[in-house]
Amino acid sequence: MAITQKEQGDYYGAQETSLQASTYLDESNPEHRIYLSSNYNNLASATDFLKDYKNAISFYNSAIMFSNDTILTHIYKNNIAIAYQNIGQYDKALDILYELNIQTTNKKSMEYARVLSNFARFKWHKNKDYNPIAEFIAALKIREYEKDLWGQNASFSHLADYYITQKKDSALFYAERMYEVAERLQSPTDRLKALHKLIELSPENSAKAYFRIYQQLSDSVQLARAAAKNQFALIRYEVEKNKADNLLLQKDNAEKTYKLTRQRVITGGVTILFVVFTVTGTFYYKKRKQRLELEAENQIKANKLETSKKVHDVVANGLYRVMKEIEYKQVIDREYTLDKLEEMYNKSRDISYESEEGVKTDQPYYERLNQLLKSFSNDGREIFIIGNEAELWKSIGEQSKEHIRQVVQELMVNMDKHSQAENVVIRFEKKGDHLSINYSDDGIGIKKDTPHGNGLTNTVSRIKSLSGKIIFVDEMVKGLKIKITIPFL
Structure with missing residues (x-):
């Protein structure tokens, strides 16, 4: 079930089910090692998709600890290297790939092509003056000879990324090749990635056509993932x-x-x-x-x-x-x-x-609030949090804190769905006997007299239930600014 959830895009559900599956496995039983290794790898992969790279590395190491298969162990180590690269620790990533390169005796295998391609990509990300094309092409030729479509898809993606700032016509060529392979693989996720590159690189008329395909495919994927999240209910x-x-x-x-x-x-x-x-x-x-x-x-x-x-x-x-x-x-x-x-x-x-109301946790409130806010960050968006400290929340009751957490969550969900913001700032301050929450982003904003949707309506209702006030600042040229004041209850 956990593997199916991950493949369908329900990464939080995959995490939950993998953790539940681990309770049925005995680490001291040699016959369970293969299942423990597979389960930890699935848990790591789902965590990696959610961009929690540090925990993903920990889970990959657990998968290696129980692995009896050399090829799978090399794949897990390669995934750890990618996770280190994603958090900017290029030296650690390169050390792992250097070790894998030495251990790979067959220099014409798909495993060697994967190590070679990633090694060149990481060196390029670390040093933008480095030219990785020779290694990229060598890895691509091995993958074409071995008919490794997944590997070819990765090679075309890497080549397109490199040429975006060098030769846009070459970048467009490799993006088109990536899209062709993604269609042969019938992989919606890789098709969306290829379409994203084609929209950026193609002439205006072609870009519009690609955008229509992207929009239809994205809607279909989102609907399928929503259904997948409930298929085991x-x-x-x-x-x-x-x-x-x-x-x-x-x-x-x-x-x-x-x-x-x-x-x-x-x-x-x-x-x-x-x-x-x-x-x-x-x-x-x-x-x-x-x-x-x-x-x-x-x-x-x-x-x-x-x-x-x-x-x-x-x-x-x-x-x-x-x-x-x-x-x-x-x-x-x-x-x-x-x-x-x-x-x-x-x-x-x-x-x-309703389910969360009865759950007790020893984690401090400010840490839970911080995790909630950071969960909305991604490669294209930064979340800046100011003033969220333990001392601030000592004067506020548990029920009020839960309402405040729901208010903040409503703001972030509304931002994620509508704002297209790249930078979001949330500031928490104690002013006299009131809590002040100031929210601002650089998104498309809200036009004056635009009626509120369910999310903002619920936010306003919650704040009023706390005897608080909310003000939408509409004089900004770009973005949205919201001021909230709530008395200490």
């Missing part, structure tokens, strides 16, 4: 239901055993009353403890079952209805479909919030 519901039924049967059997044993002890006779009293008291205590623990566990399972049922009934069924409407309508109303999908999104988020 029914399975989980059935599993949890069976577990809950089994727990009820165990509880019933335990109670029947307890009653039968007590009756037998009572009929034992007065002559051994003291011994019977001692044994019965001890037995009663243990059975009662067992029954209470069983009831507590059953309550936990029932809560999980209720949440799984809500996901199935509200989200999965809702998405299925939208998919069927799209399937049977000849003319698709885009706005109507987007409204339906946003409704499903809000319902799923509400279910998640």
